[in-house]
Amino acid sequence: MLSMVILAVEKVNEAYDLDIAEDEAAYLVLHFQASIERMQQERTPVKRAVIVCDLGVGMSHLLQAKLAQSYKSIHILGCISKAALNEFVETHEIDLIISTTGINDCEIPKVEITPLLETDDKKRLNQVLQLMERELADRGEMFSTIKQLLNEDTIYFDIDLKHRFEVVEMLASNLVGKGFAETSFVHSAMLREQTSATAIGGGIAIPHAHPDLVKKSVVSIAVLHEPLEWGSEVVWVVFMLSIAKADQHMTKSLMQTIASISEKPAAVEHLKKANSVSDILTVFDQ
Secondary structure (H helix, E strand, O other): OHHHHHHHHHHHHHHHOOOOOOOHHHHHHHHHHHHHHHHHHHHOOOEEEEEEOOOOHHHHHHHHHHHHHHOOOEEEEEEEOHHHHHHHHHHOOOOEEEEOOOOOOOOOOEEEOOOOOOHHHHHHHHHHHHHHHHHHHHHHHHHHHHHHHEEEEEEEEEEOOOOHHHHHHHHHHHHHHOOOEOOOHHHHHHHHHHHOOOEEEOOEEOOEOOHHHEOOOEEEEEEEEEEEEEOOEEEEEEEEEEOOHHHHHHHHHHHHHHHHHHOOHHHHHHHHHOOOHHHHHHHHHO
């Protein structure tokens, strides 16, 4: 970087008839380097972590101090005992559990290390963090697909209908009316729903119709006023999938995204309470 800054200083001196000494370039390099580090930190999401340690307050805080020194991307929410973990999880948003003892029956990513944070501990922790970063990138790619397909004109809130067929007909008819699908799209969607209910669990349903009847790909969403029986399931949020034949390559990513949301009660709860397009988009930005 130093050589690049010196070259830039020479160009500035020439262009503006200045006399900035080369030794000043070293100070400029410090400023540029600090700026780059700040931008890198901003691009690296901070992981919210909790330390689970039953070895006493002293060892817990020793581990917290070592983690703070070595991992700027980890924000420690607290140091707790194993017995207090379930209650802590219910009241805090946690990305990672760092524990000095084995933790079972918890879906949150976790890593077991010693309170001394030795080389092997760092290796295990780094592996978990790298895996989380890859999953985050994959999730971002998945969510980008559905965000491309959302249209604020096809998102509806507080829908108060009595039967799932009414919801499917309403969503399909609106897609036809707004020019996203052929008239026969409604019949196709109804026929598909009558064949078997399209609920996928987690309070979500995904009615759809034949892709040949789609003019322009879009995902329509209905947030229901009250849950409806949807076959053997109960549904709060309906995603009507209207994917054209030319865009079928997007279907896998789209289905992965919706399936991922259906497996996260907090995300479904957020959708249930949504009353604006921005509320919906927040779910896909998490």
